[in-house]
Amino acid sequence: MTIEQQVMMDATGMPFATLMKQLVLDRISMKDSTYEQPLPVAWAARTATGTYTDGKPVRGRWHVYPEMAAAGLWTTPTDLAKFAIEIALSKHGRSNKVLSQRAVQEMVTAQPNTDDSGIGFGLPTQQPGVFAHNGANLSKKVAAQEKEIIEAVLRKCQGRVSGPSGAAAKLGIARSTESKIRSLKINKNRFRA
Numbered sequence: 001m002t003i004e005q006q007v008m009m010d011a012t013g014m015p016f017a018t019l020m021k022q023l024v025l026d027r028i029s030m031k032d033s034t035y036e037q038p039l040p041v042a043w044a045a046r047t048a049t050g051t052y053t054d055g056k057p058v059r060g061r062w063h064v065y066p067e068m069a070a071a072g073l074w075t076t077p078t079d080l081a082k083f084a085i086e087i088a089l090s091k092h093g094r095s096n097k098v099l100s101q102r103a104v105q106e107m108v109t110a111q112p113n114t115d116d117s118g119i120g121f122g123l124p125t126q127q128p129g130v131f132a133h134n135g136a137n138l139s140k141k142v143a144a145q146e147k148e149i150i151e152a153v154l155r156k157c158q159g160r161v162s163g164p165s166g167a168a169a170k171l172g173i174a175r176s177t178e179s180k181i182r183s184l185k186i187n188k189n190r191f192r193a
Contacts, residue, residue, distance in 0.1 A: 005069035
């Protein structure tokens with residue numbers, strides 16, 4: 001889970017998926033998008049299986065990440081285009097349904113010690129004014145960080161996953177955390193008191 005995600009949930013008292021629906025998705029008519037984890041059954045039936053760069057399918061059809069802010073958006077090409085259009089309009093001061101022009105300008109400005117990274121976007125150096133995202137969100141580094149976060153929460157929860165004091169509730173995600181724990185080869189029993 002990202003710090004930003006937790007701060008937003010703490011400040012509003014709302015689950016992240018509900019908050020994003022109200023603050024972003026509904027405001028720009030992204031009706032075929034959600035941050036719900038796990039993906040609701042009705043959505044899962046119409047969702048493509050993820051693949052790796054070599055074309056092999058992702059085991060379990062897709063990854064479920066506790067960091068919904070960074071890697072939890074389920075969307076369609078049409079809805080993603082709506083988001084990109086809104087960002088482009090906001091950048092030029094022609095819309096602010098989601099973000100102010102100032103916020104977007106900061107997001108699409110190269111950050112210190114980078115030459116091609118904004119906040120949440122890549123900035124292709126050969127194409128000034130263009131912002132992009134390659135869609136990738138899985139790496140060994142991310143998986144290691146995810147494992148570290150889940151293990152820390154399991155330690156605090158003494159190996160419990162479900163229930164109000166379990167790791168799933170603490171992470172703000174559904175009980176399907178069990179499958180994530182297995183996929184990361186975490187032995188939850190070692191955290192039991």
